[in-house]
Amino acid sequence: MKFNFTPKAALLLFLLPLFSVAQTKNTARTIFGQTVQSVNPKNGFIRCASTEYEQSLLEKNPLRANTEAFETWLAPKVAAAKANIQNNKVNAVVQIPVVVHVIHNGDAVGTSENISDARVLSQITVLNQDFRKMTGTPGYNTNAVGADMEIEFVMAVRKPDGTATNGIDRVNLSRASWASETLVEGTLKPQTSWDPTKYFNIWVCAFSDSSSADLYGTLGYAQFPSSSGLGGLEVNEGEANTDGVIIDWRCFGSSDYVTGNYFFDDYDKGRTATHEIAHCFGLRHIWGDNTSCVINATDSRKDYCPDTPAATEEHYDCAQVYNTCTAAAGNDMTENYMDYSNDTCMNIFTLDQKGRMMAVLQNSPRRLDLLASTVAQTLATASFDKLSTIRLYPNPASTVVNIYSNASNLPDSYAVYNSLGQMVANSKVVSVADLTINTSAYNSGVYFIKVLKDGAVKTLQFVKN
Numbered sequence: 001m002k003f004n005f006t007p008k009a010a011l012l013l014f015l016l017p018l019f020s021v022a023q024t025k026n027t028a029r030t031i032f033g034q035t036v037q038s039v040n041p042k043n044g045f046i047r048c049a050s051t052e053y054e055q056s057l058l059e060k061n062p063l064r065a066n067t068e069a070f071e072t073w074l075a076p077k078v079a080a081a082k083a084n085i086q087n088n089k090v091n092a093v094v095q096i097p098v099v100v101h102v103i104h105n106g107d108a109v110g111t112s113e114n115i116s117d118a119r120v121l122s123q124i125t126v127l128n129q130d131f132r133k134m135t136g137t138p139g140y141n142t143n144a145v146g147a148d149m150e151i152e153f154v155m156a157v158r159k160p161d162g163t164a165t166n167g168i169d170r171v172n173l174s175r176a177s178w179a180s181e182t183l184v185e186g187t188l189k190p191q192t193s194w195d196p197t198k199y200f201n202i203w204v205c206a207f208s209d210s211s212s213a214d215l216y217g218t219l220g221y222a223q224f225p226s227s228s229g230l231g232g233l234e235v236n237e238g239e240a241n242t243d244g245v246i247i248d249w250r251c252f253g254s255s256d257y258v259t260g261n262y263f264f265d266d267y268d269k270g271r272t273a274t275h276e277i278a279h280c281f282g283l284r285h286i287w288g289d290n291t292s293c294v295i296n297a298t299d300s301r302k303d304y305c306p307d308t309p310a311a312t313e314e315h316y317d318c319a320q321v322y323n324t325c326t327a328a329a330g331n332d333m334t335e336n337y338m339d340y341s342n343d344t345c346m347n348i349f350t351l352d353q354k355g356r357m358m359a360v361l362q363n364s365p366r367r368l369d370l371l372a373s374t375v376a377q378t379l380a381t382a383s384f385d386k387l388s389t390i391r392l393y394p395n396p397a398s399t400v401v402n403i404y405s406n407a408s409n410l411p412d413s414y415a416v417y418n419s420l421g422q423m424v425a426n427s428k429v430v431s432v433a434d435l436t437i438n439t440s441a442y443n444s445g446v447y448f449i450k451v452l453k454d455g456a457v458k459t460l461q462f463v464k465n
Contacts, residue, residue, distance in 0.1 A: 031214055032056035032181050037289060038340065039217075040316050045264070047272075047316070047340040049221040050279045051289050056181075057223070057239065064239075065227045071304060073227040074282070074356070077363050078304070082355035092422070093132075093150045094361060096200050097376035098124065100155075101169045101192045102249075103205040105176040113176075113206040113249045115261070120168050120204075122257035126270030127153045127277065130337065131349070138256075138269065141335070141347045145307040147354040151281075151361075153200075154376040160194050167376075169194070177206040179213035185242055193241040197369035200280075201244030202273070204252045219264070220247040220272045222279035225364040243366060245276040269343035278337055281367065282360035283353055286338045287311040293325035305352035308333050318345035362446060372448050372459040387411065387458040390451055396463040403435040403451060403460075410435075411453045418447055439464050 029036045034052035039045070058064050065073065100123075104114035129139030133148040155167025171192050178184050184205075193201055207215040222245040251267035288302035291312045299306040309330030315322055318341055322332040334341045336348050349357075361367050390411065391404045405411060415426040416437065424442065427434055437449075442464045451458045 031218065033059075038314050040340070042316060043265075044217050045267075046218045047314075048275060048279075048285075049215075049218050050224065050276065051285070053181075053221045054224050061239065070227045074359055074363075075304075077359040078356050081358040081362065082352065085351060085355055085358075093152055094371050095152050095154050095376065096370055097156045097167075097198065097373045098153050099165075099167055099169055099194050099199045099201060101171055101201065101203045103171055103173055103175075103178075103188060103192065103203060105174060106172050109170070112262075113204070114170065115204060115249050115253065116258065117166070117168055119253035119258045119261055121155075122253040123270050123273055124153050124155065125257060126254050127274060130271070130274045130347070133349070138344075138347060143335075143348050143350075145350040145352070146348050147351045149349050149354050149357060151357070156194075156199055156375045157377070158375045160198075177208045177210075177213075178215060179208040179210065181214050184215065184246065189242040189244075189246070193244070196240055196243040196366050198373040198375050200277075200370055202277075203244065203246040204249050205246065206250075207248045218248065219251050219267060220245060220276045222246075222276040224279060225282050225360050225367050227364065240366070243280075245273065245280055247272055247276065266342040266344075271337065271343040271346045274337050274346070278349070278353075278357070281357045282364070283338050283349075283356060285314065285340075286333055286336050287313055287324075293328055295328060303338065305350060305356060307350045307352040308336055308338075311339075314340040316340050317342050368446055369461065372461045374457065374459055377457065387451060387453050387456055390458055390460065392449065392460050392462045396465045397439050398465050399438070399440040401437050401439050401449075401462050401464075403437070403449065405432070405435060409453075411451045414449055414451045416447055416449050418443075418445065 029039065031046065031049050032052045032055070034055050036046060037051055038047065040047060058066055100120050102113070102115055102120070107114040110116035126139070128134065129137040131149040131151040131153070133140055133146060156165055157167065159165045169192065173188060173191070178188060188205065189203060192203070207218050210216060223239070223243045250262060250264045251272040252270070253261070254270040255261070255263050255268040284303040286303050286305070286308045292302070293310050293312055295302055295306070295310050302310055309332060310325035310328035311332040312324040315332060315334045318334045322334060324332055333339065333348065335345050336350070337346050338353070339346070361371060389404070389406065393402050393404060395401065403411070403414060410429050410432070413426065413428045416424050418424055424447070425437065429435060444464050447462055447464060449460050449462065451460065
């Protein structure tokens with residue numbers, strides 16, 4: 001059965017059962033086999049199901065790092081990233097190549113869940129405003145700890161097979177709505193995912209409107225990053241092909257830029273995607289998914305970001321000033337993207353959140369791969385083919401790394417960059433001997449080599465032990 005929504009009819013059909021849920025939310029409502037932690041008491045929406053999703057992944061995969069192990073691995077990397085920020089070592093702006101999978105049931109483009117190109121692009125616009133704290137937009141703020149995350153989102157221009165795309169992947173899976181996590185995680189995502197080391201996958205679909213369905217009332221959820229060397233995503237392909245964020249179409253995009261499109265009330269400015277993508281890049285809810293007001297130097301009982309004031313619970317609006325931890329300094333930061341506030345309330349990522357996000361992008365498997373992806377770059381096909389056999393060895397490297405290339409088809413030049421985007425070496429290539437790079441003086445970490453040939457560029461990644 002296909003649902004043909006009009007704004008008034010859809011609102012009535014959706015919210016009437018939701019209000020009954022809100023009145024009985026203390027009953028054992030579950031998602032991903034977990035008790036739902038937070039339900040909006042006003043309308044019954046599950047603003048974000050990422051915490052419950054992460055717990056289900058931990059139960060399914062014993063090799064996945066739990067919170068304690070992940071934070072132990074990440075802490076020194078966050079400290080290094082924050083030191084660079086504090087010392088005015090500005091990160092080069094990083095670009096994340098995006099594919100938006102619009103999952104539909106055969107509706108015409110621009111109808112119901114098969115949302116228009118303009119609506120997809122309005123969401124990308126909001127993401128760039130929010131992650132860049134862009135002046136003159138709703139993403140700008142004057143808070144003393146408000147940060148430009150120096151992350152931009154760009155649509156992919158090449159599909160996995162090398163053919164052209166606008167970054168919007170429309171897929172008819174012959175289903176009007178998605179009722180359960182089994183269907184989403186076992187069918188929708190695996191059948192449509194693009195290589196998550198090259199593309200950041202965003203899925204847009206219709207979650208079920210039936211109160212008996214697992215995903216009923218869910219706005220979206222994200223897959224949290226993994227840690228390198230502790231097991232987890234990198235050893236489980238089942239989690240690789242589900243990596244990314246999934247959003248209900250009725251809270252995807254912004255009514256500021258598109259008209260005549262149905263949105264959920266209070267969730268029509270694109271901040272669900274901002275919130276969920278931040279989870280993918282390592283941010284936690286600002287109240288730390290617990291009721292403790294106890295904090296310490298590393299904020300370890302909250303969200304690991306000391307510059308977000310201590311809070312014991314989520315908020316669903318900015319109607320007043322809240323302070324749920326009176327013993328700790330500062331009112332609750334309801335305007336932070338990692339609270340549950342209405343879309344119009346949200347406009348802050350903090351400096352500590354930036355340090356955390358940068359550490360994840362520079363170190364977490366698949367996240368750091370995205371920084372070297374070229375799927376958003378337009379390349380001449382003939383020239384790109386000339387670089388198709390280029391690779392690096394040994395990798396990881398110790399004292400040297402070699403660029404492999406056929407002697408009859410040498411690249412023109414190369415440049416080496418560290419994880420902050422700073423060039424550390426470059427050279428023209430005249431002979432095969434020029435393709436051996438001395439890395440003995442490099443600090444341990446991740447590096448990128450951009451190889452040039454006839455105007456084409458190929459970026460490769462290596463690790464220095």
